[in-house]
Amino acid sequence: MSRWHKFLIMIALGLAAGLVYGWVISPVEYTNTTPDTLRADYRRDYVLMAAEVFHADQNLDQAARRLGMLGSEHPARIAAQALIYAQQDNFPESDLALLQGLATALQTWQPVLRSTYSAGGGSP
Amino acid sequence: MSAEREPRRGGWYLLTGLLIGLTLGLLIAWVISPVQYVDTAPASLRADFKDQYRSMIASAYLATGELGRAQSRLTLLGDADPRQALTLQAQYALSVGDPSGSAYALARLADALLQPLVEGQIPDEIGASPTATTAATGTKTDTSSVTRAPTRRPTGTLTPAATPTPRPTWTPTPTLGAAFVLVAQENVCDVNLSEGLLQVEIQDAAGQPIPGAEVIVTWEGGEEHFFTGLKPELGNGYADFVMKPEVGYSLRLAAGGRPVSNLIAPNCRTSGGDSYYGGVRLLFQQP
Numbered sequence: 014m015s016r017w018h019k020f021l022i023m024i025a026l027g028l029a030a031g032l033v034y035g036w037v038i039s040p041v042e043y044t045n046t047t048p049d050t051l052r053a054d055y056r057r058d059y060v061l062m063a064a065e066v067f068h069a070d071q072n073l074d075q076a077a078r079r080l081g082m083l084g085s086e087h088p089a090r091i092a093a094q095a096l097i098y099a100q101q102d103n104f105p106e107s108d109l110a111l112l113q114g115l116a117t118a119l120q121t122w123q124p125v126l127r128s129t130y131s132a133g134g135g136s137p
Numbered sequence: 138m139s140a141e142r143e144p145r146r147g148g149w150y151l152l153t154g155l156l157i158g159l160t161l162g163l164l165i166a167w168v169i170s171p172v173q174y175v176d177t178a179p180a181s182l183r184a185d186f187k188d189q190y191r192s193m194i195a196s197a198y199l200a201t202g203e204l205g206r207a208q209s210r211l212t213l214l215g216d217a218d219p220r221q222a223l224t225l226q227a228q229y230a231l232s233v234g235d236p237s238g239s240a241y242a243l244a245r246l247a248d249a250l251l252q253p254l255v256e257g258q259i260p261d262e263i264g265a266s267p268t269a270t271t272a273a274t275g276t277k278t279d280t281s282s283v284t285r286a287p288t289r290r291p292t293g294t295l296t297p298a299a300t301p302t303p304r305p306t307w308t309p310t311p312t313l314g315a316a317f318v319l320v321a322q323e324n325v326c327d328v329n330l331s332e333g334l335l336q337v338e339i340q341d342a343a344g345q346p347i348p349g350a351e352v353i354v355t356w357e358g359g360e361e362h363f364f365t366g367l368k369p370e371l372g373n374g375y376a377d378f379v380m381k382p383e384v385g386y387s388l389r390l391a392a393g394g395r396p397v398s399n400l401i402a403p404n405c406r407t408s409g410g411d412s413y414y415g416g417v418r419l420l421f422q423q424p
Contacts, residue, residue: 016150019150019151019154020150020151020153020154021154022154023151023152023153023154023155023158024154024155024157024158024161025158026155026158027154027155027156027157027158027159027160027161027162028158028159028161028162028165029158029162030155030158030159030162031158031159031160031161031162031163031164031165031166032162032165032166033162034162034163034166035162035163035165035166035167035171036166040166040171045181045182045183045184046177046181046182046183046186047182047183047186048182048186048189048190050176050177051176051177051178051179051182052176052177052178053176055178055179055213058210059190059193061197062193062194062196062197062210063193063197065197065200065201066193066196066197066199066200068200069199069200069201070200079193082186082189
């Protein structure tokens with residue numbers, strides 16, 4: 014076996030060792046994750062919580078803001094996905110009804126853009 | 138000449154190859170293609186997102202009254218002491234003006250955690266121990282087995298209900314019903330207490346402490362809002378406020394009732410004859 018062959022083999026061994034160390038033994042630690050990385054069932058439960066609160070207070074804007082924590086998708090889509098997964102997982106009818114209510118309400122919801130800049134000054 | 142060099146090179150080139158490979162491997166594993174966390178648990182969330190998640194749990198509890206489910210959800214956050222975490226968050230929310238309006242819900246849930254679960258309130262299984270394994274593909278997956286959907290767990294002792302359990306209605310104020318009345322007012326001279334301490338206790342008609350009740354104190358040029366139950370070690374219906382000497386205060390409960398006026402820190406004397414400002418204790422109760 015030539016010197017070059019041995020050299021390349023050592024590189025391959027080093028590469029493998031580096032990957033094992035970096036991916037398995039000491040992977041990059043994510044301790045400050047964001048909600049959009051939550052596993053599907055946790056996201057679904059979060060949406061269910063929002064639906065429970067919405068059922069009680071009927072505050073659609075607040076419900077949409079809460080779902081906004083889960084990502085940049087439209088809240089109606091987030092709620093609809095949660096409903097589909099909840100149906101697949103055989104959630105109780107009461108929970109499905111809550112999710113359905115929120116998903117339906119959000120379909121017509123549009124974000125309200127509020128300008129903090131007041132042209133002309135003064136108050137009305 | 139070259140034949141003489143050969144033995145001196147020895148195995149250094151092999152070590153060089155190994156180091157190059159190792160460097161490449163770590164570069165790929167840590168920089169180019171690091172482990173991606175795609176299925177994380179709430180316990181790994183950043184602190185501010187955890188706070189939002191905790192507020193959400195408290196709000197949902199306030200909406201549904203399902204303590205078992207709230208407890209299960211709180212365990213997902215991995216707090217060493219969920220009740221303390223709720224209390225601290227409520228206190229912090231109040232200290233910054235409670236912009237999210239979550240302080241009351243957090244205080245109510247913290248108080249509810251003191252109570253033992255009654256029959257039928259069984260913690261739901263939403264997730265299990267969030268242990269994670271790393272796949273060889275470089276994708277880290279939280280494999281804590283979610284045993285089932287967050288639904289009630291049937292047991293042999295519970296009879297499945299044919300109809301859904303009715304949910305309690307939304308209660309935006311601590312108590313609905315008769316307004317509170319002042320049943321006791323006394324000056325307190327105790328050197329162990331802060332000078333000018335205004336202590337408020339609020340109870341329901343049965344004499345049980347009411348947490349999360351809003352108390353409003355006003356004085357010339359100022360107003361302060363605070364809530365009961367944020368110092369649970371002193372009672373869930375307890376709240377306090379430090380009065381300045383020689384300033385007259387007026388106090389009322391947001392839930393209703395007549396205001397109490399002319400509250401002034403009394404002059405007290407120690408056994409040695411030294412003067413200091415004492416406090417005032419008020420007890421409110423629903424008739």
